[in-house]
Amino acid sequence: MQVNIRHQISPYFLFFIIVGAQTGVGILGFHRIIAKHAGYDAWISVLIAGAIIQDIVLLMFQMLSAARGDIIDVHSQIYGNKVGSIFSAIIMIYFWLAAVSVLREYIEIIQVWMFPTLPTWILSILILVLSYYIISGGFRVVAGICFVSVIYTILLFFNHFYLPNNYIHIDNIFPILDHSFIDLLKSAKETSYSMAGFEIILMVYPFLKDPETSKKYAQLGVAFTTLFYTVGAITTFLFISEKQIQTTIWARININALAKFSFVERFEYILLSLYLIKIVTIITLMLWASSRGIKLISKKKQKIPLIVLMVLSIAICQILDNRYILNSFLEMIAKFSVGLFYVYIPILWLAFNLIKKRTI
Numbered sequence: 001m002q003v004n005i006r007h008q009i010s011p012y013f014l015f016f017i018i019v020g021a022q023t024g025v026g027i028l029g030f031h032r033i034i035a036k037h038a039g040y041d042a043w044i045s046v047l048i049a050g051a052i053i054q055d056i057v058l059l060m061f062q063m064l065s066a067a068r069g070d071i072i073d074v075h076s077q078i079y080g081n082k083v084g085s086i087f088s089a090i091i092m093i094y095f096w097l098a099a100v101s102v103l104r105e106y107i108e109i110i111q112v113w114m115f116p117t118l119p120t121w122i123l124s125i126l127i128l129v130l131s132y133y134i135i136s137g138g139f140r141v142v143a144g145i146c147f148v149s150v151i152y153t154i155l156l157f158f159n160h161f162y163l164p165n166n167y168i169h170i171d172n173i174f175p176i177l178d179h180s181f182i183d184l185l186k187s188a189k190e191t192s193y194s195m196a197g198f199e200i201i202l203m204v205y206p207f208l209k210d211p212e213t214s215k216k217y218a219q220l221g222v223a224f225t226t227l228f229y230t231v232g233a234i235t236t237f238l239f240i241s242e243k244q245i246q247t248t249i250w251a252r253i254n255i256n257a258l259a260k261f262s263f264v265e266r267f268e269y270i271l272l273s274l275y276l277i278k279i280v281t282i283i284t285l286m287l288w289a290s291s292r293g294i295k296l297i298s299k300k301k302q303k304i305p306l307i308v309l310m311v312l313s314i315a316i317c318q319i320l321d322n323r324y325i326l327n328s329f330l331e332m333i334a335k336f337s338v339g340l341f342y343v344y345i346p347i348l349w350l351a352f353n354l355i356k357k358r359t360i
Contacts (some may be wrong), residue, residue, distance in 0.1 A: 003206045011214040018198055020146035020220025020281045022269045023153050023228060025105045025186055026194025029250040031236045033194070038187035040172055041161070041179045041234040045187035046195075050226025052188070054219055059349040061215045064205040066356060071085055071202035072296050077353055085297045091202065092293035094336055096175065096309050098196065099331045101288035104129060104317045104326060106279045111274060113253060124317045127276070128310045131284045135291070135306060139207050141286050149281035152274060157228055159256070159271075161235065167258065170240050186258055192341060193334035195229060197282065198222055202287040203269075 060264035067074045071091055075084035107123050134145050201218060209212040236251045248254055259267040291306035298305070320326045 005209070008209045009140060009143045011210045012217050013147070013223040014201075014204070014208060014214045015058060015217040015224075016146040016150045017200060017204060017230075017285070018218055019093070019153055020149040020278070021197030021200045021285050022182050022221070022225040023156070024102050024194075024197070024278060024282045025109065025275075026196075027156070027196050027229065027232055028109065028252045029190065029248075029259050030194035031233055031240075032231065032245050032248060033190045034116055034187045035237075035245050036187070038179045040237045041136060041177060041184060042187045043173070043230050043237065044177070046183045046191055046230045046233055047226065047353075048194055049188040049191040050111070050222060050230075052342070053195065056079050056345055057198060057201065057222060058215070059345060060199075060201050061205075061211065062220070063261070063352050065211060065280065066352065068291075070204075070206050070296075072293060074114060074348065074352060078348070080318055086295060088263055088297055092290045092297070094331070094333075094340060095203075095286045095290035097333055097336070099197055099283045100291070100313045100316050101193075101330055102279060102282050102286070103313060104320045105330065106115045106275070107317065108323070108326060109250060109253070109272060113250075114326060120317050120321070121314060124314050127280060127283065128313060130280055131287055132306065132310060133289045134280070134284045136303070139204075139246045139288065142284055145281050145284060152277050153228070156230070169241075170238065171232060172237050172241065189310075189338055189342075190334075191229070192337040193330065195225065196337045196341075197285075199345075200285050200289055203292060235237065282345045 003205060031042075032046055038045050056315055063074055064070065067077055072084070072088045075087045078084065086243055103124060104120075106127075107120055110123060111118055111120070198218070198221075207209060208341060232252065236255065237245070238254055240248060245251060253268050253272070256268045256271050257266070264270065287306065291302050291309055294300075294305035294309075295302040320329055
């Protein structure tokens with residue numbers, strides 16, 4: 001589907017979109033999850049996951065370029081309009097549920113660390129109203145908020161290097177390669193939820209002025225987030241023992257709680273408050289993709305599905321009212337991510353290329 005050039009963005013903006021979409025609440029607590037299988041070799045698994053994502057990004061670009069559109073165009077060319085709309089709708093539901101998972105997890109963090117009595121619905125409405133305001137400005141405004149988000153991401157990156165000497169244990173990460181390759185792959189799979197977000201390319205592609213040049217910036221974005229998560233994993237492992245990390249839900253917050261300044265006592269409060277910028281960015285991107293996809297499928301204005309999705313998001317946030325239910329929900333999204341990234345996209349790419357060859 002062709003997009004008016006006035007709504008398209010320069011290639012380098014894709015770097016900010018990818019980084020903005022991939023760096024969310026996962027960086028605060030993914031260490032516990034990836035250490036389950038590979039222990040403190042899990043930072044190697046992050047590099048493996050990053051390499052796999054780079055390959056998937058290339059598959060996406062090749063497929064979308066041949067289809068000259070987004071994932072909805074790919075589905076319609078493979079399955080036909082009716083069946084293709086069903087597959088596209090499933091992808092749009094995934095984008096929406098991904099936004100809900102980020103929203104609810106951030107609200108839980110705020111409730112645990114800052115405001116225990118804060119009602120879930122209040123914060124969810126405030127964040128969603130802000131997201132609606134950004135989306136209503138059009139895709140170029142959405143890309144702009146990604147630019148602002150990445151500036152904060154860079155500050156977070158340097159925050160990883162805050163290492164009080166009294167708490168560092170270099171021997172934690174040694175010996176290196178103490179686990180099997182299978183364990184490293186299992187750990188790489190566990191990063192799928194934390195490093196998700198690059199799939200936004202499936203909907204963003206038609207908005208790129210020069211898709212071929214944009215590919216380079218997409219890969220640079222994935223490389224940056226891979227480095228971001230790798231450094232985050234290593235520096236966290238230097239602080240926390242392998243047994244202790246299994247009981248630490250948000251390891252990075254615990255580490256930042258150690259920071260003490262003469263002018264501020266609880267540095268993690270500032271960190272979590274500023275983190276709202278990143279959360280709004282991810283939610284905005286995912287809701288924009290989901291509502292736009294539904295708009296193209298249903299031929300309705302984007303405003304209608306967007307409002308419906310936001311109302312449903314508030315309702316689901318209320319249902320996810322304890323850690324057990326939320327964990328189950330996050331695990332479901334993570335499994336969906338694995339199926340989408342590592343299974344469905346490669347199969348779709350193969351099927352699309354086979355069909356294209358037959359029609360030539």
